[in-house]
Every structure is written in C-alpha cells, then in structure tokens.
Amino acid sequence: MSSIKDFASHFFVTGDPLIYGSDVAIVLVSLAIIFVLTYFKKWGWLWREWLTTVDHKKIAIMYLIASLLMLLRGGIDAILMRIQLAFPNMHFLQSEHYNEIFTTHGTIMILFMAMPFMFALYNAVVPLQIGARDVAFPYLNAVSFWLFFFGALLLNISFVIGGSPNAGWTAYPPLSGLEFNPGPGENFYLLALSISGIGSLATGINFLVTILKMRAPGMKLMDMPLFTWSVLASCVIIIFAFPPLTVALALLLIDRLLGAHFFTMAAGGNPMMYINLFWIWGHPEVYIVLLPAFGVYSEVVSTFSKKKIFGYKSMVASMMIISVVSYFTWLHHFFTMGAGADVNTFFAIATMLIGIPTGVKIFNWIFTMFRGRIRLTQAMLWTIAFIPCFAIGGATGVMLAIAPADYQYHNSYFLIGHFHQALIGGVVFGYLAGLYYWWPKMFGFKLDERLGVWAFWFWQIGFYVCFMPQYALGFMGMTRRIYTYPDGLGWGSLNLVSTVGAFLMGVGFIIQVWQILYSIKYGERDVTGDPWDGRTLEWSIPSPAPLYNFAVIPHVKGMDAWWMMKQEMKEKPAQIKPIHMPKNSGIPFIMSVFFFIAGFGLTFHWFWMGGFGLLGVAVCMFIRSFDYDTDYYITVDEIKRAEAS
C-alpha cells in the first residue's frame, strides 16, 4: 500500500496549489466533453467526420483549434512569468515551477502553437490556391496531424504527471542530462518533440510534392500565388532542418535512457555538439515559421490595395535566398562558445546578409500599397502593424549579430525583446492576418470587424508596452530566465510596465476568443465565395469549399488567375466528370495513439510499454500496407447536387 502511495506521489505532480487547480480543471473539462458527446450521441460523428478524416480542409480546422488552445496555454505561462517578475523579491511562483513555466512557454509557443498554426494555413489554403483537389498524400497528412496532436498532448500532460521539463526550451545539456535532471520532465520534452517532428517532416514533404506536382493545368511556377511560394520555401527548409533536430533529440535521449556519453561532461562527451545540432534546426526554424507569414502579407497587401504585388520576381527570389542563407546563421546563437574570431565573423556576416532579402520584401509591400486603393480590414491592419514592428525586430537582430557586441548582451533581456519582436511582430501578426483573411473561406462567415479592431489595438499597445522595456532591462544587466531580483537595481518599474503590457495582450486574446464566438452566431455570411474581391483561385469556389474543392479544375493563364478570370468574365461550361477521392482512415489516429503510448512508456523508462507502443505502430503500418481499398469516386450527380445547393 505504501509503495503505491509512494509511486503515486512521484507519478503525479504534487505540492503546488496551481497544479491542483489544473488537475481539477482537466478532470472537469474531460468529464464535460465526454458527457456532451454521449448526451448528444456525437461519438460516431466525431469519429467519422473528424478523427478519421483525410480532408485537408478539416485537418486545417483541427490544426487551428489545437494551435489556438496552445496559444492560450503558452499565453497563461507568459502571464504567470510576468506576474512573478512584476516586483522585486516576488514569491508568486516557486523557483522550480518558474523554470518549468519558461521552458514550456518557449517549447509550446514555437513547436505547438506557431507550427500547427502554420500547418493550418498550409492545409486551408495551398491546395485551393493551386487549383488542386487535395494534397499529394492525404493519408500522410492525417498522420502528420495526429502525430503533432499526440506529441503536444505528451508535453502537456507533463505538468500534472511526472513533472514538466525545466531546462529551457532549448534543453541544453549538461543541465538537461541525466546527472543534473533525473526526473521524467526532459524525457517528456524529447519524446514529444520527436513524435511531432516526424509529423512536421512529413508535412514538409507532402506540401513540396503537392506544389510541384498538383498545380492546375497552365499554372507555371512563376504564376503561383506568393503564399504558395512561401510554403514551398518553408517546406524546403523543413526537409533540410528537421533531421538534425531529430538527431539532437535522439542523442540526448540515448544519453538519458541508455547512459551514453554524447553530451555528458564525463567519458569524452561534448555538450557543444548538442547546441550546434539543435541550432542547425533552430535558426532555420525561425524562417520556417516566418516565410509563410511573409506569404500571407503578400496576399493581403495585394488584395486590399487592389493591385498586383510589386516586384513579384524579387519576392520569390528573396524567399529562396532566405531559405538557403538561413543555414549559415546557426552559430550566432552562441558566439560566446569560443569558436574563434574567423568562425564568428562568418556567421555574423551571414546573419546580417539575411536582412537584405527581407528588406527587399518590406519595400515591395510598401510599394504595393503606394497608390493602391487600400481597404483597412482586420487582415490589412495586422499587415501594416507588422512593418514597423518587424523593422525594429530586424534592427535589434543586426545589433545582436555583431559578434563582439553580442558578448555584452548575450542571454540578456535585450535578446528576449528582440526575438519576441521578430516572432510576434513577424509570425503571430502574419498568422492572425491570415486567419482573418481566410476565415470566410474556411468557415463560410466573416469575423466581426468591430471586435477585431478592439483586439488589434489591445495587442498592439500591449506588445510595445511589454517588450520595449525589455530592451532597456537587457542593457541594465537583467538576464533571461532569471527567477527573481532584489530591490534597488532599478529594474522594478520597467518590469512592472512590461507585465502590464503582457496583460493587455492577454485582454486582446480574450476579445479575439469572444470575437470568434460572437461571429459564429452573428458574423456576416459569405454567400459569394469571394468576400474580399480576391485575386487567387481559392476565391473562385464557394465558401466553405466543397469536399472536392473544384467541381471543374480551372485552366490558368497567368498570375492572379482568379482576377484574370473575373476580368474576362468568361463562364466556360465545362463537363463535370467523376472525382477521385481518398477514403477516410482510422489508422493515422490509432497509430499516433500507439506513438503516444510508446513515448509515455519511454518517458518513465518503462521499456515494456515503449516496446508495446512501437509494436502497435508497426502493426498499423503493416495493416495500411495491405490495404488496397483506399479511394473512391464521387459521381457526377452528387457533384451537381452539391454545386446547386
């Protein structure tokens, strides 16, 4: 009996009232979900319509819901941290709990918020923009989503079971090694990222093939909308950057589970190896999430200025240059490693070089707006707000890229200010612009403009109030990941201001949640399928798009294909033919559950459970390999009925 009690006290996280509150909340929400699904007899619907779907549009919606939930979780982490730092000598959080929170905040925001948000946009938009019926590998697409989902779940349960990772979102050894971090927390981190990383890599391959092979007839590469181009560039980086991450995580896991010595301080291990491998992924990752945001800005600016994008070719070229140069910047994350002046110089120059194509893009957006007929919709507001914000983020980035100066502000709050400016100002603003822009296409109604503008201003003001003081704090010597600070350093008032800013952004997010709920009921319905007078093919079909996207595949004659068609006003009665579609499958979901089981087992060193999970994965792959009945056809009658309604 006492052994069970002992086990439970280690298995469940205990001793913190915030955690007990979370336990209760998790149990209540789970029970509520189960009750609602059972009461309304929705289990079958959930399984048939969502859990087994291979439809890219539904997968997009699931990615979106998951990423918004993760934005909430990561945002609560941020608020908790800012409360802890608001005044000197605060005792709101225990130091250990604080370490866990900054670790999960970073991990979740990058990998379980930004990445799925990006994949939501990929899935919602790319096949429609290129005039395709689906992605290249619909089944693999479902696998990717469920791997992400269960990876995120694995990381998230760590805060009530076993304990959260606490070595920072980068998990540098030796701090994250077994010797200094014996609990399961880091294992959760490593396995969650590995599992979801497989899914990300698969998505990269999937969309690269989709874009290369499934464009509508007549659409040349240089006719593609810029968002599709940005996804192509981003996919190339995914394919090249994720394998080193996989290796970094796997080697650290081998160190922790099998007692190997890759990164230990003993037996010849070298912790810097991890840091190099991690950032070979980590810096390109910034561009993986940033480039699609650039794509969104290009679409939005063009549509709401009623002009063709300025400098299309230079836009494409700059994205491809960024995707290459992003590999030659990783070492700027540790100029202080001691690599020597020549190595530091190389990476400093590469880091500054990458600002050039980015600057070209900024000018192109501004020139597109110049003498355009601008409509200040929500999507356009976020785009315009992005430009100065990202310009400041880029400038502080170049400051950090000066290697000798970096010795001064390395790991300081200046750095925190910089990368939040680049990632919120660049990525989050872009994805929100994309969300508002494509929301009618995804759901068939617009999001309320008035509430959106309120949310926008809370975000904007909150952003600058939160992060501008952090630059100053960095120069004043405040370092990142600091738990608390004594009175009399002069940091108190700036930290308090920063905390107020964080709360303002939180209010902005709450307004957005309200905006979505409000608009579900009262939002303006999109009956035309083209609510913004758009330019690209996704606006040529009804909202939300039917299962097969295009009843007749369009023939494309150049850039901004839908705009050209609208100018020509030619309604071509084309013959409808049966449409080839992939069948739904439960295997992606079940296989990912087995991945989760394997990950959970290995986290606790229960090798039997890890083995069982991996065996389940293998069985699922076998069953799929033997399944030859994977597709069907929609008949002409069905298409005609769907198009008429």
Added chain:
Amino acid sequence: MSMTVNEVVSRFGDRRLHDDHDHDQEGMKILGFWIFLVSDCLLFASLFATFLVLRTHIAGGPSGKELFEMPGVTAETFALLTSSFTSGLAVMEMRRGNVKRLIGWLIVTALLGLVFVGLEIDEFVKMVSEGATIQHSAFLSAFFTLVGTHGCHVTLGLFWMTAIMFQLARYGINAVTQRKVFIACLYWHFLDVVWVFLFTVVYLMGVM
C-alpha cells in the same frame, strides 16, 4: 451513392492513371520518397558529423583500431553490396513482368540483408562482451548509434520487403505493387550507399 473504383473503371475506363484531372499518383509517391531520402541523408550526415567529432574521444577505453575485426565487417559489406545488386535484378524481372522471378530475387535480397544484420549483431555482441559498451565512452556511444541506426534501417527494410512479397503473391504486378517494389529497392540502394560511407569513415579510418 458513391461508386467504388472498380465500378468507375468498368464504366469510364481506367481513369486512375490516364484521366487529365487526376495526377500520376504512383509517380508522386516515388517523388515524395526521393525527397524523404534527402532528409534521411541529412539524418545520417548529422550522425556522421557527431561520430567524426567524437571518434577520438575514447576516454581511456578501447579505440576503433583495437575493436574492429575487419574480416567480419568485410563479409557484411560483401553481403549488403550483393543484395543491392540482386534487388536490381528483382526490378529488372518486374519490368519483364515475371512475378515469380521477381519474388525470387527479393527473397535472395532479403536473405543477404538478414546475413548482414546477423553479422552486425554478432559484432555488437562481441564488443559488448569485451566491455566496449555504449556507456563506456563518447566514441562508443557515437559508434553504436551511427552503425545501429543504419542497422535499424536495414531491419525495417527487411520487414517492408517481406510485406511486399506477400502483396506481390496476392495481387501480381500492377501499378501499385510496381511502385511499392520500386520504392523499397530505392531505399535498399540508399542504405547500400550509406554503408559505403560508413565502411570508409568508421571502419577504414578507424583501423588506419
């Protein structure tokens, strides 16, 4: 009601590959697999880089020179390179449409692969019994991980090939099984190329 693929094929002809709306599904899968191989190359490149950094970090333990027994490794190499050749013969027989010979050559390929894995396990067991374990030094951690990752790939390939053999026996040679055989053999050649690098960087450089 939706129609099954067979119903459509009987009414409209085989649109799966020839309809101008549908894309060449099997060709896309092969392209996707090529891109996957690019990413797998980078996975191995990262492991190779790790090994090269750590290969001299023997922490007072045994070095490659003391551990590696070249006869066994040479036999492994011989088995794997030959199996790559026989998998090529299998694809050739597939192009000729001879399903029995195709399966036959796949069996030979798989058996040679099995020999390779067996010899590698034997090598690992010997090293561990001599006390050269993954926990001993950074060099050995890198060695077991790099060579073991390749071995895991080969083992996976064996299961994969076995599954495809059953499918060939059941469905014969058609567009789908053809693609599956082609991809599996592509994978097999890739592992062969990786082994050539492995043999050079780990074993030859190790004993020199």
